[in-house]
Amino acid sequence: MRRLVALPWRKSIQMAFQSIRIRFFRSMVTTMSLVLAVSFLTFTQVGNDIAQGLLAGGSSEHLQALTKAGFDISPGDATITSSAKQRWIVFLSLLVCIVGIINAQLMSVTERFREIGTLKCLGALDRFIVRIFMLEATMQGLAGALAGALLGGIAALLTALIRFGFSLLPYVPWLQVSTTMFFTLCIGTFLSLLGVFYPAIVAARMRPVDAMRVEQ
Amino acid sequence: MAESKQIVRVRGVTKNFDLGKIVIEVLKGIDLEIETGKYISIMGPSGSGKSTLFNMIGGLDKPTAGKVFIDEVDIAQLDAYELAWLRCRKIGYIFQTFNLIPVMTALENITLPMTFAGVSSDDATKRGMALLEQVGLTGRHGHRPSELSGGQQQRVAVARALANTPAIVLADEPTGNLDLTTGEDIINLLKELSVERGVTVISATHDYKMLNVSDQVVWIRDGRIDKIQNRDELEIRTGGLEAAA
Numbered sequence: 015m016r017r018l019v020a021l022p023w024r025k026s027i028q029m030a031f032q033s034i035r036i037r038f039f040r041s042m043v044t045t046m047s048l049v050l051a052v053s054f055l056t057f058t059q060v061g062n063d064i065a066q067g068l069l070a071g072g073s074s075e076h077l078q079a080l081t082k083a084g085f086d087i088s089p090g091d092a093t094i095t096s097s098a099k100q101r102w103i104v105f106l107s108l109l110v111c112i113v114g115i116i117n118a119q120l121m122s123v124t125e126r127f128r129e130i131g132t133l134k135c136l137g138a139l140d141r142f143i144v145r146i147f148m149l150e151a152t153m154q155g156l157a158g159a160l161a162g163a164l165l166g167g168i169a170a171l172l173t174a175l176i177r178f179g180f181s182l183l184p185y186v187p188w189l190q191v192s193t194t195m196f197f198t199l200c201i202g203t204f205l206s207l208l209g210v211f212y213p214a215i216v217a218a219r220m221r222p223v224d225a226m227r228v229e230q
Numbered sequence: 231m232a233e234s235k236q237i238v239r240v241r242g243v244t245k246n247f248d249l250g251k252i253v254i255e256v257l258k259g260i261d262l263e264i265e266t267g268k269y270i271s272i273m274g275p276s277g278s279g280k281s282t283l284f285n286m287i288g289g290l291d292k293p294t295a296g297k298v299f300i301d302e303v304d305i306a307q308l309d310a311y312e313l314a315w316l317r318c319r320k321i322g323y324i325f326q327t328f329n330l331i332p333v334m335t336a337l338e339n340i341t342l343p344m345t346f347a348g349v350s351s352d353d354a355t356k357r358g359m360a361l362l363e364q365v366g367l368t369g370r371h372g373h374r375p376s377e378l379s380g381g382q383q384q385r386v387a388v389a390r391a392l393a394n395t396p397a398i399v400l401a402d403e404p405t406g407n408l409d410l411t412t413g414e415d416i417i418n419l420l421k422e423l424s425v426e427r428g429v430t431v432i433s434a435t436h437d438y439k440m441l442n443v444s445d446q447v448v449w450i451r452d453g454r455i456d457k458i459q460n461r462d463e464l465e466i467r468t469g470g471l472e473a474a475a
Binding site: 018019020021022025029032033035036037128129131132133134135136137138139140142221222223225226 | 281285290291310311314315317318319323325326327329330331332333334342343345346347348351374390402
């Protein structure tokens with residue numbers, strides 16, 4: 015009797031992808047808060063990177079522009095660090111984002127109770143359900159965070175161009191900017207996974223008998 | 231051994247639901263034996279414990295006291311993995327609300343239990359197509375549930391229930407959400423498949439059309455078995471219903 019049920023990875027990835035594709039609008043709503051939070055994070059970080067590049071460039075005209083733009087630099091400073099206020103706002107935005115993701119994912123679990131119950135009636139183990147939700151969150155996280163990182167990066171660059179003019183281009187630390195964007199991409203994906211964790215557990219614990227319920 | 235012909239045995243099963251202040255006794259001692267290959271209807275008014283008994287037989291719920299054996303295995307002794315395996319391989323479920331996975335096509339819905347059972351995707355597709363043909367939905371394999379009518383969705387559900395050639399098909403009010411003719415189609419389809427494949431069909435129902443094809447009807451009342459009637463006994467009581475059989 016010791017026989018096991020299985021769900022190959024390829025099939026779980028396919029199921030997760032299909033679920034996102036077909037509920038595209040729903041997935042967009044879930045991902046939107048992530049896009050916004052990641053783009054805000056990227057915007058501030060890339061903005062700092064560019065300012066840092068300008069500071070390192072050392073042209074007095076740029077230094078003046080930096081001070082005018084609100085960067086707190088005293089003569090002799092070699093680095094620009096994000097201010098406490100900036101960090102606090104970024105932290106809050108990420109916090110709001112993760113609460114938003116948990117909320118949206120819990121909604122999605124509630125909407126899909128019948129589907130989850132049915133899967134369990136067909137022989138799915140708890141961990142299959144968790145896996146499908148986690149995979150969906152990874153895909154949403156990667157897509158959302160990528161969109162957010164690009165959006166934030168482009169916005170930061172455009173803002174810098176408006177502030178400092180085209181003369182800043184040679185000073186943009188492209189490597190640093192792309193590292194920052196990669197870093198925010200990872201943070202975004204991680205947040206998405208963190209946000210789905212609890213809803214996925216709730217979904218997995220759902221009893222198969224719930225699939226039989228007729229009333230919504 | 232005569233016992234081995236019984237696919238389901240229910241022994242002194244009681245079920246209480248603890249609602250905090252009060253405990254409701256839903257099943258008050260049920261003994262029931264179901265023979266392999268029979269078409270059984272469980273009838274009873276709402277609140278009679280019909281659904282609860284049905285869920286026990288399906289391994290979806292565990293009794294407070296007493297034992298439920300499915301194919302001579304006591305389901306209370308099974309762990310989560312074994313229960314999942316039982317649901318996957320031994321039992322096929324049909325729901326009142328069809329419960330197809332909305333994001334999957336008809337064929338994918340049917341092959342899903344096969345995937346869980348470890349069937350290769352080529353074999354699953356082949357078997358899935360054959361099942362679709364058997365339930366009369368040839369050519370609809372690429373359609374999603376939203377593109378199928380209620381009756382067609384239930385046909386897909388019937389095919390899905392049969393995917394892993396289970397020993398038992400459990401149908402919970404399978405005609406509850408269908409109109410009269412479509413309901414009758416589904417009942418006939420279930421009966422046909424039951425005869426053809428020797429699968430035991432157990433259905434909880436309000437639908438008197440179901441009596442027509444049942445080998446045995448179990449009447450539940452107030453948490454107890456009121457009576458068990460074989461088809462020949464039914465004819466007398468419901469006269470005229472036998473015409474289609």
